Amino acid sequence: MRKIILVLLTCFLCVSIQAQNSSFLVEAESFDQPGGWVVDPQFVEQMGSPYLMAHGMGTPVSNAFTKINFDQKGKYHVWVRTKNWAPGDWEAPGKFILKINGRPLDNTLGLNPGWGWEYAGEVNIQSNNIKLELEDLTGFNGRCDAIYFSTVDEAPPRNLKKLAEWRRNISNEASHPEQIEEFDLVVVGGGIAGCASAIAAAEQGMKVALIHDRPVLGGNASSEIRVHTLGIYGHFERILKMLDTEHYPNGSPEAYQDEKKRHQNVEKYKNIALYTNWRAYDAITEGNMITAVDARHTSEGKRIRFKAPRFVDSTGDGWIGYWAGAEFMYGRESVDTYGEAYEEWGELWSPEEADNFVMGSSVLWRTYQDEKEHEFPDVPWSNEIVGQHAATEGTWKWELSRLDLHQIDDAEEIRDHMLKAIYGSFYNTKQKPGTEKLKFEWISYLVGKRESRRLEGDYIFTFNDVTEQRKFPDSVVMETREVDVHYQQNLLDESKPDFLSEAIFYKTPMYYIPYRSLYSKNIENLFMAGRNFSCSHIGLGGPRVMRTTGQMGAAVGLAAVICEKYGINPREVYTDHLEEYMGLIESQKYLDLIEDKK
Amino acid sequence: MKISRSILFLGISVLTLGSTLNFNNVPLFFMLDYQPNAAYDSHPVGVYNEEDFMEPFEFNLMTENNRPVFYSSSLRTTVCDDEVCEIMHIRLFWDLVGNYIGYDTLAGHPLTKFDHEPFTGEDYIKLHQLLSNDGSILKFKTKDELIDKEKIEASDVVDGTTGATALEIREEVVEGALYSSYTIWHIAYKGNIKNMLTSHTDSIYNEELKEYFLTSQRSDYELFALRKFTDGDFAENRSFLIRSLKEGIPLLRKFILKDMPDSIWGEEKLQGQICELFPMMDVNSRTFLLEKLMDSQKVHGKSLVSLSREMTEMNKNQLIVYLKILNNQEELGRQTMDNVEKALSDHRFQYAYLIDEHLDPKFGH
Numbered sequence: 001m002r003k004i005i006l007v008l009l010t011c012f013l014c015v016s017i018q019a020q021n022s023s024f025l026v027e028a029e030s031f032d033q034p035g036g037w038v039v040d041p042q043f044v045e046q047m048g049s050p051y052l053m054a055h056g057m058g059t060p061v062s063n064a065f066t067k068i069n070f071d072q073k074g075k076y077h078v079w080v081r082t083k084n085w086a087p088g089d090w091e092a093p094g095k096f097i098l099k100i101n102g103r104p105l106d107n108t109l110g111l112n113p114g115w116g117w118e119y120a121g122e123v124n125i126q127s128n129n130i131k132l133e134l135e136d137l138t139g140f141n142g143r144c145d146a147i148y149f150s151t152v153d154e155a156p157p158r159n160l161k162k163l164a165e166w167r168r169n170i171s172n173e174a175s176h177p178e179q180i181e182e183f184d185l186v187v188v189g190g191g192i193a194g195c196a197s198a199i200a201a202a203e204q205g206m207k208v209a210l211i212h213d214r215p216v217l218g219g220n221a222s223s224e225i226r227v228h229t230l231g232i233y234g235h236f237e238r239i240l241k242m243l244d245t246e247h248y249p250n251g252s253p254e255a256y257q258d259e260k261k262r263h264q265n266v267e268k269y270k271n272i273a274l275y276t277n278w279r280a281y282d283a284i285t286e287g288n289m290i291t292a293v294d295a296r297h298t299s300e301g302k303r304i305r306f307k308a309p310r311f312v313d314s315t316g317d318g319w320i321g322y323w324a325g326a327e328f329m330y331g332r333e334s335v336d337t338y339g340e341a342y343e344e345w346g347e348l349w350s351p352e353e354a355d356n357f358v359m360g361s362s363v364l365w366r367t368y369q370d371e372k373e374h375e376f377p378d379v380p381w382s383n384e385i386v387g388q389h390a391a392t393e394g395t396w397k398w399e400l401s402r403l404d405l406h407q408i409d410d411a412e413e414i415r416d417h418m419l420k421a422i423y424g425s426f427y428n429t430k431q432k433p434g435t436e437k438l439k440f441e442w443i444s445y446l447v448g449k450r451e452s453r454r455l456e457g458d459y460i461f462t463f464n465d466v467t468e469q470r471k472f473p474d475s476v477v478m479e480t481r482e483v484d485v486h487y488q489q490n491l492l493d494e495s496k497p498d499f500l501s502e503a504i505f506y507k508t509p510m511y512y513i514p515y516r517s518l519y520s521k522n523i524e525n526l527f528m529a530g531r532n533f534s535c536s537h538i539g540l541g542g543p544r545v546m547r548t549t550g551q552m553g554a555a556v557g558l559a560a561v562i563c564e565k566y567g568i569n570p571r572e573v574y575t576d577h578l579e580e581y582m583g584l585i586e587s588q589k590y591l592d593l594i595e596d597k598k
Numbered sequence: 599m600k601i602s603r604s605i606l607f608l609g610i611s612v613l614t615l616g617s618t619l620n621f622n623n624v625p626l627f628f629m630l631d632y633q634p635n636a637a638y639d640s641h642p643v644g645v646y647n648e649e650d651f652m653e654p655f656e657f658n659l660m661t662e663n664n665r666p667v668f669y670s671s672s673l674r675t676t677v678c679d680d681e682v683c684e685i686m687h688i689r690l691f692w693d694l695v696g697n698y699i700g701y702d703t704l705a706g707h708p709l710t711k712f713d714h715e716p717f718t719g720e721d722y723i724k725l726h727q728l729l730s731n732d733g734s735i736l737k738f739k740t741k742d743e744l745i746d747k748e749k750i751e752a753s754d755v756v757d758g759t760t761g762a763t764a765l766e767i768r769e770e771v772v773e774g775a776l777y778s779s780y781t782i783w784h785i786a787y788k789g790n791i792k793n794m795l796t797s798h799t800d801s802i803y804n805e806e807l808k809e810y811f812l813t814s815q816r817s818d819y820e821l822f823a824l825r826k827f828t829d830g831d832f833a834e835n836r837s838f839l840i841r842s843l844k845e846g847i848p849l850l851r852k853f854i855l856k857d858m859p860d861s862i863w864g865e866e867k868l869q870g871q872i873c874e875l876f877p878m879m880d881v882n883s884r885t886f887l888l889e890k891l892m893d894s895q896k897v898h899g900k901s902l903v904s905l906s907r908e909m910t911e912m913n914k915n916q917l918i919v920y921l922k923i924l925n926n927q928e929e930l931g932r933q934t935m936d937n938v939e940k941a942l943s944d945h946r947f948q949y950a951y952l953i954d955e956h957l958d959p960k961f962g963h
Contacts, residue, residue, distance in 0.1 A: 087948040113948030158951075344696070344789035344796075347849065353856065357882075403885040404915040413914070482738075489733075491848045492817070494880050502733050507740075 022072050023150035025170050026132065028052040028064070029299045036061025037134060040143070041213050041279050041298040042447060043412040045319075047115045048160055048167070049145050050279075050298045051081075054096060056139025057440040058376055058423065063099075064134040070125045072151075079117040079155045080109050081145035085416045086381035087113040093381050094142030099133035100125075110142045117148065117155040140379075141419060141445075176284075177294055177303035183209040183273065185560045186293055186306045188280045189314030191219025192229060192546040193530035193553035195243050195266055196236065197312045200557025200588075202269040203239075206564060209306050210272055211295050213279035214446075217262050218255075219316065219530075221245050221546050225448045226255040226364055227396070231547030234478045235585050236554040240547055242266075250396055251364040253442070278304070280315070283323035288524045290324050310525045310560050310570070314553060317408050318453035318532035326523040327456040330406075331356040332537040340463040340538040345504050348487040350463075350538055358537060359450040359486045359544075360401030360501060361411070363418035365394040365443040367426065373436040382424025385417065389497045390428035392438065398422075399450075399501035401488055407452040415447045421499040450486070450531070450544060457534030458571065459516035466511040466542060474574055475512035476555035476585055482507050483542040506541070513543060515581070518556050519570035527560065527570055529553040558584050627726040628691060628700035636662050643669070643798045646791055652676045652685070655791075659798065665810065666802060668693055669795050672704055675785065677712075677778045684712065686778055690785065694799045694807075695818045696792030698729050701782075711774035721772045728770055728779055729786050735766055736783045744776055796822075812838050817847045824850065829859045836868060843875050843883075851883040855890050863894065870900035876908045884912070888919040897923060899931050906937035910947045917949050921956040930961055 029039045029050040041050035054061045078100075084092040094110040098120045105121035112118055136142050148156055157163045167173075187198045190212025198210040220227040221244070229244040242265035245258040266272060277298045284292040284305070292307045313320035318328055335341050335350040342349040351357070398421065400414050401407070407414070422443055429435055464470070466483055483506040489496040517534040520526040528534070529552035531544045543549065562573045562581050573581050624634050640658040647654035655673045659666055672689040687707035691700040703709060709717040709725070717725070728734060744767060771779035785791070799807075803826065811823035812835065820842060832839070839858070842850050855872075863869060873891075876884055888905075891897050905920055912920060924930060930938070938961075942953045 084948075087946070089946065114951060159955075342789075344792045347852075403882045404913050406915075410915070488882075490880060491882070494848060498881065503738070505737055 022074070022076070023148070023152060023170070025156075025167070026066065026068060026147045026149075027301060028134070028144040028146055030301055031064045031066040031132070031134075033065045035064040035134075036136070037064040037144075038445060039299050040445065042415070044279060044281065046409060046412060047145070048163055049081075051143050051145040052134065053144075053445065054094065054134075054136035054139065054142040055443070055445045056136060056141075057443050059139040060136040061139060063136070066132050068130060068132060070128050070130060073125050073127070074151060075122055075124050076149040076151055077122055077153050078105055078120040079148045079150075080120050081115060081117050081148070081156075082110050082112075082143055083115045084111050084113050085141060085143065086420060088381055090380040093138055093140035093379070095137040096142040096144065097135045097137065098147065099131075099135055101127075101130050102133070104135070108137070109144070114158075115145065115160075116158045119155070120147075123149075140423070141416075171301075177305040179303065180292075180305045180307060181209065181273070183207050183306065183308045184564055185209070185310055185312065185557075186211065186308040187312040187314060187557075188293060188295075188320050189219065189312075189316060189530065190214070190217040190274075190276065191314055191316065191530055191549070192221055192240075192243050193549040194219075194312065194314030195262065196239055196550040196553030197314060197527075197529050197557040197560075198272050198553075199239050199242065199266065199269060200236070200554040201560050202272045202557075204558065204561040204584075206271065206561060208269075208272045209275060209308070210266070211275045211278050211280055211293070211306065213277065213298055215276050216259055217266060217276070218243075218259055219546075220448050221255070221258070221262075223253070223255040223259045224446050225444050226251050226253075227362075227448055227546070228252075228255075229547050229550070230545035231479055231481045231543070231551075233547060234551040235476070235588050236551050238588065238591055239554045240550045243550060244547055251366050251393065251442070275304075280319060283311070283320050285324050285523075288522060290320070290523060290525055293320060309567075310527065310563055312553075312556055312560070313455060313526060313528045313532060314530040316449060316452065316531055318455045318528065321455040321520055321523060321526055321528060321532070322453060324520075324523045324526060326520045326526060328532075329454045329456060329460075329536075330452065331358060338460075338462040338464060338536050338538075340536060342463075342504065342506060348491065349485055349504055355403065356406065357401060357403050358407055358452070359540075360399040360488070361407060361414050361418075361450065362396055362399045362448040363394065363415060363422065363444050363446075364396075364398065364448065365422050366441040367392045367429075367438050368441040370437045370439045374439045376427055376430045379420075379423045379427050382420040382427065385420045385499070386424030386428065386497065388428060389421075389425050390432070391425040392429055394422060397489075397500050397502070399486060399488075400499050401486075401501070402498065407449055411447050411449075415445070418447075418499060419443070419445075421497065451537070451540055453532055454535055454537075454540065455526075455528045455532050456521050457517045457519055457528070458521050458574070459514050459534060461513050461517045461533070461535040461539040461543070463506075463536065463538040463541070465513070465539070466506070466508050469509055469511050471512055472514035472516075474515035474578060474582070476515045476518070476582075477513035477543065477548060477551040478510055479513070479543050479548045479551075480508065480510050481542050481545055481548065483538065485538060485541040508542070511542070513548075513552070515555060515559065516574055518552055518559070524569045524571070525563075527556040529556045554588070555585065558588075625689070625691065625700050625702040626722060627702070629730075630668060630693060630699055633662070638662055638667065639664075640670070644794060646788075646794060655785075657791075657795065659802075666694055666799065666807065668699060669696075669798075673785070675781060677781045679712075679777055682712075686781065688782060690782070692786075692791070692795055693816070693818070694795070694811075695822050696795040697818060698732075698786040701726065701729060701786075709775075709778070711772070712777065713774060715774065717772070717775070721775065724772045725775075725779065725782070728772070728783060731770070732787060734783055735770055736780050737787070739767065739780070741777070741780060744780060817850060820846060821850050821853065824853055824857065827857060829861070832857075832859055832862050839868075840871055840875070843872060844878050848880045848883050851879060852886055855883070855886055860895070863890075864896050866898040866900060869898050870904060873901040873904035876905055877911060881913065885916055885919075888916055888923070891923050892919055892926075897927070899934070902927070903931065903933045903937070906934045906941075909937065909941040909953075910944055912949070914949050914952065917952050918956055921953065924961070925956075925958040935961065 037052040040053045097104045184206040186209045188211045198208045248254040278295040280295040282294040292305045296303045334354045340350045486501040489500045530549045638660045643659045645654040657671045669692045676683045687704040689702040811819040
């Protein structure tokens with residue numbers, strides 16, 4: 001790995017010297033040794049790149065290192081792309097410095113609001129091989145996207161569009177990936193739905209690519225987010241038991257055990273090519289068909305074009321559909337759009353006029369009593385959000401939705417808001433007697449989303465399908481889990497913190513989801529499985545939990561098999577081959593053993 | 599819903615009295631002003647029944663001098679675990695829009711636990727605290743989930759809250775009265791009952807009740823009254839609108855802004871007054887106000903000036919909406935432009951760069 005990065009960086013250098021006259025860019029996420037810094041690729045579409053973050057929970061993390069080769073000695077100006085994530089009349093929480101061969105540059109970094117280039121200082125490079133080092137000063141989520149060296153005193157552009165173009169130029173990147181891989185089915189998103197989809201298709205002999213932008217599988221159920229799976233197994237108990245979790249409290253480290261199980265099971269399938277740490281960034285289309293999905297490694301920067309006759313969008317945010325031009329929905333429909341009233345809950349359940357007040361995102365966290373005492377610093381940048389609220393853990397109620405925040409476009413702000421809420425609530429707890437030994441055990445730095453884009457299928461699943469327990473000829477998913485829609489507590493009581501939610505439960509007998517909600521209505525070879533399936537805002541309230549989304553995944557994986565067999569698109573499975581498809585699903589119940597495809 | 603001081607006092611009196619339940623007709627717990635000497639008249643308003651009820655619940659509207667005050671139901675219900683059922687007698691109270699406001703015992707029927715031990719004073723208080731919590735964990739549980747059956751030991755009492763009861767549930771319910779707590783909470787928060795009571799209030803709603811609701815300082819009453827406002831009501835109750843936008847709950851603010859007729863919203867003075875309240879509003883109401891202005895045919899100069907003073911308090915997307923509103927204007931007044939320039943040059947303002955990016959160059963900033 002290290003070798004590859006060195007080569008890559010050398011290439012950057014060679015290319016950039018030609019293009020920019022002794023200027024080059026080092027992407028922070030490609031550092032040889034990230035130390036205690038973590039790679040955060042969640043917000044690439046909003047701020048332009050994965051970045052390194054010092055997620056130290058209040059304790060400075062160990063330094064990140066990398067070595068780079070300079071062909072040309074001399075004086076360089078150095079800029080760092082970073083941001084002050086909590087600006088105000090206090091010291092910036094995420095401060096860090098850049099060292100070159102062990103010597104710090106002049107300026108402390110992480111001081112200015114918004115993603116932009118901060119001037120780190122000037123450095124006189126006198127040797128070819130130098131060591132770059134990021135030193136975290138706070139432990140409070142300092143972040144570094146890239147480091148730019150130039151003999152010319154001119155910072156790269158701040159504007160996101162201009163920056164993207166500038167980045168393409170300086171890296172001399174081709175317009176599309178040169179490496180091309182071909183599969184029978186490409187599944188994007190390694191949450192429970194994506195994994196189930198890959199397994200179901202692979203078991204029938206298909207060659208599947210499973211692309212996931214994290215190192216571990218499971219999405220919201222992974223050890224990185226730690227939400228337990230809920231719902232029933234439906235037709236797919238065997239497959240879903242390979243992937244789901246026990247019913248431990250949300251946030252529990254027991255998630256690791258289930259994650260290990262999940263990986264062992266997915267990796268058993270020789271015909272699943274697992275691409276962890278690869279983030280899709282585009283869908284290539286011809287007419288209404290996707291021909292390929294392009295993805296980039298989250299730290300190494302290399303790219304692959306994934307070609308297949310069919311694709312599954314299990315990204316959660318519906319990115320593949322979005323890039324391909326699939327019709328999609330976002331926000332809460334008006335109560336009259338589908339007639340989804342829940343009388344006693346009125347506006348909190350479904351609004352009179354459509355709005356964007358969707359269910360929010362959570363960031364879970366835990367503390368523990370250590371054997372020794374621990375200080376925790378003042379966090380004045382959290383006061384405005386937290387007030388006097390004190391807590392020692394974050395449950396599902398730690399959720400943020402706001403009318404002015406988009407769950408995709410503003411996801412970084414949502415995550416950062418939750419971090420402020422967590423640090424501030426913990427600080428308040430630490431002021432109480434008896435908390436001297438209390439310490440953070442874990443804080444997720446990933447946004448655990450409930451709802452964002454929903455791709456539109458031939459059928460839009462709504463609350464009425466639940467209340468009427470409507471059965472379909474293509475009922476492929478079944479569920480008994482309550483329809484559970486959240487609202488922010490401060491809508492009814494302004495004194496409540498804005499990061500806490502409340503749930504409305506609609507208890508129900510069995511309800512069903514038709515296959516027609518699991519493929520795009522206008523992109524002909526696109527399936528969707530997971531929370532981005534075709535449903536209304538209220539329709540998502542029940543089946544957004546992960547055994548249900550896993551059922552969707554498995555159903556879609558098997559539909560892809562029928563598509564492959566006849567060379568048809570997903571819609572034709574419903575119109576022309578439904579009996580065979582439903583028979584294939586039914587047969588899943590009678591398969592007792594995991595067939596080892598090795 | 600907060601417990602008032604008077605209720606706490608009542609709770610304490612229960613403690614000191616132990617299991618003696620002589621309260622001179624004053625309910626044990628009651629979160630409206632209860633007048634002990636008032637004569638409350640009782641009017642039957644309907645019954646509610648479900649298949650597994652032992653008998654229908656009868657509901658009464660309680661009035662004082664013909665003015666509706668609250669709803670009451672003296673009910674008998676079965677409390678069952680897997681094997682045994684007991685009968686529980688209790689009187690529950692709801693306000694005029696169906697929110698739980700208190701409970702009382704019925705003569706000769708003090709509350710008991712499943713082992714027939716009487717409730718202690720603390721148990722009565724605990725039950726009220728539970729019933730006052732509309733977000734109780736009981737909401738999320740089916741009866742089957744209350745006890746982990748694998749952990750039941752022979753020593754556990756049937757309705758016990760020890761051992762097999764999950765800690766999170768145990769903390770909320772009355773000790774030794776798990777199923778009673780569960781049963782009563784689900785009656786107090788039964789949506790169909792709330793709907794029935796609210797519908798009845800709707801059927802008797804009149805000018806007098808409107809006045810009572812508008813001055814009640816109870817958010818749900820104010821909201822109920824507002825949702826029934828005619829255009830005339832909006833015109834006649836400007837002070838209520840301003841006060842509520844200033845002090846009301848966010849949901850009330852939203853509906854005021856949403857329902858206000860254009861003829862009123864278009865008034866320069868009132869629109870300006872409302873925009874002046876921007877800093878006193880919660881973040882979602884601020885967004886809603888900006889979006890309403892964005893969709894408005896006429897945005898007055900005074901409104902723009904008021905909001906321009908608050909630019910540095912706006913969130914990123916709020917600021918972008920405000921700048922779009924400015925872009926929609928032919929020209930901007932001196933005060934507004936001064937405040938825009940001030941925000942632009944404020945080094946502490948994290949979104950100052952957005953002004954450059956989004957404000958129309960026609961304003962020459």
